[in-house]
Amino acid sequence: MPSGVRITFRTDAAGFAFRYAARPAHEMPGPPENPQVDVRVDGKPVASLPLVTDQGIHTCHVGSLPGAGAGRLVELWLPCLNQFTLHGVEVPADAEVSADTTSAPRWVHYGSSESQGRGALSPSRNWTATVATELGLDLTSLAIGAGCYLQPLFATLLRDLPADLITCMVGINIYGTRALNQFTYRPNLIGMIRIIRERHPSTPLLIASHHHSPWHDPLKGDGYLSLVEVREQTREVVELLRADGDENLHYVHGPSLAGPETAHLYVEPRHLDPLHFNQEGHDLLAAAFRRKVEELVPGLART
Known part of the structure; x- marks a missing residue:
């Protein structure tokens, strides 16, 4: 795939x-x-x-x-x-x-099914592809549907690949399958970031949480992490490591990319547990994420 x-x-x-x-x-x-x-x-x-x-x-x-x-x-x-x-x-x-011998800043992205391309009308219109095209970045996608669990395997791939920008959109699969809890999510995210930093000590690293979900955001964790709590713990980890000196690590709050106003932009009907944006949603997410990259990593885009 x-x-x-x-x-x-x-x-x-x-x-x-x-x-x-x-x-x-x-x-x-x-x-x-x-x-x-x-x-x-x-x-x-x-x-x-x-x-x-x-x-x-x-x-x-x-x-x-x-x-x-x-x-x-x-x-x-x-x-x-x-x-x-x-x-x-x-x-x-x-x-x-x-051969095409031109070079561009390398962007490596890790995420779940929406990053992989679910809901986009075609592969070059996936939100990550759109951001890469508009900013002139050379995209390597490590997004895998229903498989974004902060695995050490992916951490070492992110560590070992050449990159001028690394981004991770994390949390939705862990929330959806209850793969980690309030005791294990933070240390696993810290571990992934520490592994990446072994060979990318100062590469801009953006950790994004999942965008707003009008169906999942109101739900309580019921002994597990709610989606809101996953975001809060993601922010806490980034703030902790920034306070420890990692100035090129940034948190991107998912609802700041796509908030409650996007409730109509899902491919699945409401009764089928909507999670994935349609093409309009991919375009919106791409525009918002591009602005975040331009704000947090000025000068990265190829001119």
């Missing part, structure tokens, strides 16, 4: 084709996902191509690419929520093809 993954190359070809195999997305509450590959040329959207998900090998043809010249940058944004295998990219025999 290659969330955030792009295939990039420069070419003067008028068109190209790619071969792939894909599985259908897992069944989830609400409307099904429609797996697609997005094509962009020089940063501008050209096509969103629906995929056949019968696990057989299929070919997609992309023609009439805009622009001209060998320096034209082609990007394939791969699907977020279904298993996908790229078997090859084909261009005409007389076409010029070269």
